[in-house]
Amino acid sequence: MxxxxxxxxxxxxxxxxxxxxxxxxxxxxxxxxxxxxxxxxxxxxxxxVLDKVLDFAFEYRMSGGDASFAGYSLFRTTASGAYEGNYLLADEKIETVLAAYAPLEDFLILRALLTRKLAEYFPRYNGYIGVDMMICRTRHGFRIQPCVEINMRMNMGVLARGFYDRFLQKNASGVFKIDYFKRPGDALAHAGELERKYSLRVERRKIVSGCLPMTPVTEETKYMAYALIFQEYESLIPSHSMSPF
Incomplete structure (x- = not known):
């Protein structure tokens, strides 16, 4: 750069x-x-162009002129900036990740400020809002880029947050991914490999570990969405060299 x-x-x-x-x-x-x-x-x-080290977002729900915090989103993008996938983690664990780069109090202050400002700027909007942010490396250490863009729609961060809260066991963690395949049959082969390697394990109607395809996969499939669930999150973050992405 x-x-x-x-x-x-x-x-x-x-x-x-x-x-x-x-x-x-x-x-x-x-x-x-x-x-x-x-x-x-x-x-x-x-x-x-900033020296980015981490992508994340604050998710909000707007209703009747009020904004309420709906959860954190920790995600990955490609080198060109396209969405790659979300980490599936409890909000408390995402706070632990963020606090490795800046004081947690800074994020909580920003969260409260955005709650007020979104209600002020978008009083007639009803639905979800995602505010994308970054942790960037500078000469003076890590800094927060507090607003890369605002997504006024149901977005992948909200989907990942809801999927985790509703379907994953409390101590589980993982990733939600979208993969692209150029050749016919590649997605189907990849899906079979994932299901053999990461068999789905469910206890008391909650996912403990394994792979869950989230879209139909056929011989002609080009895009595949799926979740990989693990029992430990330390192997996922913050060391991206260990990431399953």
């Missing part, structure tokens, strides 16, 4: 799409992209 590296964003886009990465100097092709987006959406967002 160079000091002059930047990322261009469409004002209205989703799931890490609508991004253009500038390495040093902007190209003619990128300028054409900017002109097209400005005609369509009225502007382009330009931000410096």
């Amino acid at each position: 160079q000091k002059s590296d930047s990322v261009l964003k469409k004002p209205n886009s989703g799931s890490g799409k609508g991004l253009v990465w500038i390495k040093g100097k902007i190209t003619d092709k990128q300028m054409d992209w900017c002109r097209r987006v400005i005609r369509q959406q009225g502007g382009v967002v330009v931000e410096p």
Whole structure:
């Protein structure tokens, strides 16, 4: 990453799409992209490329002009910024992860501030809002980027939070993933391998461990969503080298 590296964003886009990465100097092709987006959406967002070490989000529920905190989301993205998957963890464990980078009190203050501001800015909106954030590395240590983007919709973080709270045993943890396969049959083969390697274990109607496909998988499947559940979360985070992603 160079000091002059930047990322261009469409004002209205989703799931890490609508991004253009500038390495040093902007190209003619990128300028054409900017002109097209400005005609369509009225502007382009330009931000410096940060040295990101962790993606996370605060999830909120809006109803009747009030905002309430709905849980944390800890997730992964590809190098280009596209969504890759969510960690399945209790909120308390996610707080432990975040507190390794900055005082927990800072996150709690930010959480309360956003609760007030979202209610102030979006009093007529009813539904979920996800505020994506980052932990970034700087010369002065780790810092919080408090608003990468705002997703005013049911989003993957809310889905992961609800899936964990409703279906996983209290001490279980894992990952929710979306994988892409180019060739016919690859997704089906991968699903079979996962189910053989991680057989699903359920106790008292709660998942303890194993693999759970969350979409139908056929010979023609290109995208596959599934959850991998484990009993220990220390092997998942914060050391991404140990991550199952």
